[in-house]
Each structure stands twice: as structure tokens, then as C-alpha cells.
Amino acid sequence: MRHAPWLRWLSLLCRLGVGGVFIYASLDKLLHPGAFATAISHYRLVPYALLHASAMLLPVVEALVGLALVVGWQRRGAALICAGLLVVFLAAIASALSRGLDISCGCFHTDSGHAVGIGLLWRDLLLLLACLPPLLGARGGPGLDRDR
Amino acid sequence: MGRSWSQAAQSSPGNTLATAARQALxxxxxxxxxxxxxxALVGPRLALKADPADYEMEYAAPLLDAAQARRFYDEGVHLFIDTREAGPETVETIPGAFVIRAGSFDDDMLALLDTLVPEDKLILFGDGSLAVANNIASRLIARGYPEVSLLKGGLGAWRAAGGPTSPRQPAVAP
Incomplete structure (x- = not known):
């Protein structure tokens, strides 16, 4: 299946961009799972019994799908998971905003970071859109997937 | 010229999404x-600071941190309500705070009948856990006092934020 060159470049750009963001987002959470569990708890959305499991699983998923996007392996699945996670993040941020919670988002750093706000919704929406080219389109550039 | 991305996606959307789902799994x-x-390696050493009692609770009133409460204290508009039961730990309180306790709610409210009006802005605090203060907040709201807030961290957070304290004078005898 052949694609226009500009679409291949767009797919490559989105793949590396989203993948890089997810890898970066996972690093501090992988190093400080306890602090990340506390950051998740501030949203008051995840049942208490699942906080630790969420704090352990989420950064591993983020790191793995980020890496998969960057190296172009299982990229459609990785992009699908990224899109799903971003929808969850958007819902959590919107929920926190609607309840007037004054909390840090816990997106990249567990100890401090951006306060939950409208700007985060736009950022995650942009990332969500960037998931579409690698999900539906060409691999774009070098990668391990057999389809190009 | 190659096919466009949208054309490619439209040609086999089912296959594309099935592949994506399989890879995602x-x-x-x-x-x-x-x-x-x-x-197995890290789990038992996780440190979680969230208080389960507070976490599962639906708050009846907005939360204030100690810095916000201090600003309101300095402005002098808000009234502070000490919700702690009398005991050896409750020798001091926020200056000017009234006492309303869960165990003697009606008596304490009666003692403050001529003091509190529904328009008053009330800040409730306790010993750190919000469970008791939240209970009293919901009862105050039901009694027609809608301007209620809860102080996160209670008197300990207040002290840590440099807030002044004074000896506690109960509104009614304990």
C-alpha cells in the first residue's frame, strides 16, 4: 500500500512526537510509583484498592507504547492504546475541572507539575489527533512493522 | 502518485482497526x-500517602488549604468552627473559633443561636481527618448555613502554615 510522501512524513512526525512524549511521561512515574499513586489519588476517580496497581501499570504501558511508536513496531496497536489513554486523561482532567479540584496533573512529574487546567485539555486533544496518522495511515520512515 | 492516507484508510478500515486491536492486546x-x-520487586515498598477514610468520602463542602484559610482569617470575614471533641489534645484552637461537635451538635448550635447567621462564611476544621468536619458540614448545610468550607489538614496544617493559636474556650461545657 503506497501513500503520498507528505502523509508518510506526517505519520513519521506524529509517531516520533507522540512516542517521545509518552516515553518522557513514563520516566518519573517509573522511578517514583508511590508518589504517582498519590498523584492519581488526588483525582479521586480510581477506587482506593486499585491505586497501587494503576500506578504500577500505567507508566509501563506508557513506556512500552511510546517505545513501540518510536521504533515503528506494532505501531497501530500502540497508537490505539495511546489514543485510549488520552481519552481517559481528557475525561479525568475535565472531571477534575468540573469539581473544582486544585491539583497538579501528575502528567510528567509526580512531585509537582502543571496544575490541572484548560490548557491541558488542548494539549491532550492535540496529542489525540496526532495518534490518528500512525493508527490509520502509513508507517512513515524506518520502522520494524512489515507494512509501510 | 501514491494513494492518499484517507483513501488507504477507507479502503480497508475493518482490517486496519482489527490489526490495531490485535496489536494493542x-x-x-x-x-x-x-x-x-x-x-514483585517494588510493590511492597510503595508509599501511598492518601488517607483511605478521606479518599472514599464525598465532601459536602469545598476544601481549603491552610494558606487560603490564613488569608481568610486575616481578612476577618470568615468564622472558624472547631469540630474536635473535647480531650487532652484540644487545649488550643484557632483564635476566635467557635466549637461545634458531632456528639453535641444540637446543644452547640443552640449555644450559638444568637451568634451564627445563615449568611456567615464558616470554615470547619478538625484534627486532620476530614471525616468529622465533613459530617458537621453536611448538617450545617441542612440547617441552612450554605457558606461552609473544610480546612484540609485541620489544626496541624494551620500550625504548619504559621497560623496563630490560642487556648480553646468551648462554646458550651464539654
Whole structure:
């Protein structure tokens, strides 16, 4: 299946961009799972019994799908998971905003970071859109997937 | 000239999404396996600071941190309500605070009948856990006092933020 060159470049750009963001987002959470569990708890959305499991699983998923996007392996699945996670993040941020919670988002750093706000919704929406080219389109550039 | 991305996607959307779903399941399975291994190594040492009692609770009133409460204290508009039961730990309180306790709510409210009006802005505080203060907040709201807030961290957070204290004078005898 052949694609226009500009679409291949767009797919490559989105793949590396989203993948890089997810890898970066996972690093501090992988190093400080306890602090990340506390950051998740501030949203008051995840049942208490699942906080630790969420704090352990989420950064591993983020790191793995980020890496998969960057190296172009299982990229459609990785992009699908990224899109799903971003929808969850958007819902959590919107929920926190609607309840007037004054909390840090816990997106990249567990100890401090951006306060939950409208700007985060736009950022995650942009990332969500960037998931579409690698999900539906060409691999774009070098990668391990057999389809190009 | 190559086919456009949208044309390619439209040509076999079912196949594309099926492939994506299959790959996603594989990636999730790998993630779960990696997490399980990591949990065995790290899990027991996790430090979680969230208080289960507070976490599961639906707050009846907005939360204030100590810095915000201090600003309101300095402005002199808000009234502070000490919700702690009398005991050896309750020798001091926020200066000017009234006492309303869960165990003697009606008596304490009666003692403050000529003092509190529904328009008053009330800040409730306790010993750190919000469970008791939240209970009293919901009862105050039901009694027609809608301007209620809860002080996060209670008197301990107030002290840590440099807030002044004074000896506690109960509104009614304990």
C-alpha cells in the first residue's frame, strides 16, 4: 500500500512526537510509583484498592507504547492504546475541572507539575489527533512493522 | 502518485482497526507481564500517602488549604468552627473559633443561636481527618448555613502554615 510522501512524513512526525512524549511521561512515574499513586489519588476517580496497581501499570504501558511508536513496531496497536489513554486523561482532567479540584496533573512529574487546567485539555486533544496518522495511515520512515 | 492516507484508510478500515486491536492486546499483555514482575520487586515498598477514610468520602463542602484559610482569617470575614471533641489534645484552637461537635451538635448550635447567621462564611476544621468536619458540614448545610468550607489538614496544617493559636474556650461545657 503506497501513500503520498507528505502523509508518510506526517505519520513519521506524529509517531516520533507522540512516542517521545509518552516515553518522557513514563520516566518519573517509573522511578517514583508511590508518589504517582498519590498523584492519581488526588483525582479521586480510581477506587482506593486499585491505586497501587494503576500506578504500577500505567507508566509501563506508557513506556512500552511510546517505545513501540518510536521504533515503528506494532505501531497501530500502540497508537490505539495511546489514543485510549488520552481519552481517559481528557475525561479525568475535565472531571477534575468540573469539581473544582486544585491539583497538579501528575502528567510528567509526580512531585509537582502543571496544575490541572484548560490548557491541558488542548494539549491532550492535540496529542489525540496526532495518534490518528500512525493508527490509520502509513508507517512513515524506518520502522520494524512489515507494512509501510 | 501514491494513494492518499484517507483513501488507504477507507479502503480497508475493518482490517486496519482489527490489526490495531490485535496489536494493542499484545502490547497490553506484555505490559501486564512486565508490571507483574516489577510489582514483585517494588510493590511492597510503595508509599501511598492518601488517607483511605478521606479518599472514599464525598465532601459536602469545598476544601481549603491552610494558606487560603490564613488569608481568610486575616481578612476577618470568615468564622472558624472547631469540630474536635473535647480531650487532652484540644487545649488550643484557632483564635476566635467557635466549637461545634458531632456528639453535641444540637446543644452547640443552640449555644450559638444568637451568634451564627445563615449568611456567615464558616470554615470547619478538625484534627486532620476530614471525616468529622465533613459530617458537621453536611448538617450545617441542612440547617441552612450554605457558606461552609473544610480546612484540609485541620489544626496541624494551620500550625504548619504559621497560623496563630490560642487556648480553646468551648462554646458550651464539654
Amino acid at each position: 499484545l502490547l497490553l499483555a506484555i505490559s501486564v507481564a512486565l508490571t507483574a514482575g516489577r510489582w
